[in-house]
Amino acid sequence: MSVPTHHIIPEPPAFENPPYPPDIFAGRTVLVSGGGSGMGLAMAKAFAQGGAKVAVMGRNLDRAQAGAAEIAALGASVHAISADVRDPAAISAAFDAAEAVLGPVTLLANNAGANFPVLAENISVNAWNAVTRIAIDGTFLCSTEMVRRCIARGEGGAIVNNSAQYIWTGFPGDAHSAAAKTAQATMTKAMAREWKALGIRVNAIAAGFFPHASSTNGDAPDAIAPLQNMIPAGRTGRIREFGWMSAMTCTPLIGGMTGQVIVQDGGESLRRSLMMPDFIPPRERSGGPWGWQ
């Protein structure tokens, strides 16, 4: 089944037409955690389209380097770094390395995350710690690292956090990420308040589903087709529009914006009916805890 042809599906402009001038971030450096692939790479490319120098941080150096090569192809200065966002010393070293090559980091995209469908009772302590600490501790550690450096230099800055559309509803079958992504959104507001006077802005995107090569089943057209039908907007998100919205929050074009969590999900999180299909506990779903695997 496909979306009926009489339905109207709005689309964003083409990748070659970013919403801001090519020099909006000129002379500035952004650090993107988990920037080598997926949503982080989309953020990194969006910053590059605005003229930013891009530090691509990832746990896997090969992947970070591959992403950096794609960003460099857009004409941006790049530097790939391997670091674990849960390790304060590694983050500090990564910022040192990024700044040595690209100059002071005044822009940050907290994107690093891990996620997979699993029943709460089957989440090991290790898995719980990994998913929650990459998002929560990682966002805390990377943000504070950048802000301390900005304070020392007397510079402002901007941070964007990659949160998720399920932060207001919970996400059965995804307890670790449901908790972690909501913390990122509440941290966004708290950090925005604390750092307002320092000229550092903090916003978040509560993202819906933006398929990419490394998302769960994200590169399988057969798996994505039913999602197009399920989402009110009639399609999944285009990864470029997520990247642009993220980078846009960091531009001086909307330099007064801070503490906002913008949902960008095509209405996915809002869809409901009075009568819905029978409730099946995540444990009993044939397609796995998300009903889709």
Add this chain to the structure above:
Amino acid sequence: MDWLKGKTVHLAGTHPAIEAALKAAGATHSPMEEANIFVHLAPAPRHVPAHEQGHEEWRKTLDAGLDQRFLQANDFARHCRDRGQGGVVLFVGAPEQSAGVDQAAAAGALGNLTKTLGVEWARDGIRVNSILTHRNDETVGTLAAYLVSDYAAYVTGAVMGVDEND
């Protein structure tokens, strides 16, 4: 930035920063019947404690902040459907808790109305969003212009402020 080149907008209410930003982005004004974009702007009401507020004053806030928005958005969406075109609705007003109980009621209702209409009209290609803020500066204008542009094609049912005090 020509985010709104070729688009027509109908505004209800006045907001110099938003009007300037829409114009700068390339939008032109048109009657509601022909507009691609409908922006409804409601002024922040004066704060009057609930027990000192007469029913007439109460109704005035609810009419401007909620009823007129719903009725006019419905008209706009009907025109879009009649033309077989998508469209964008943007409601702009003060935050929920920025004035009295009248504003709390109007803005709270508007927020969930935004989420509801965003889904009801999604497959008509009509997006519905709200900005609830105490600010009225250039950032609000530019944010509004972005939200009604195709760059925000995947944003619907979103209710946002502008800064940490919203």
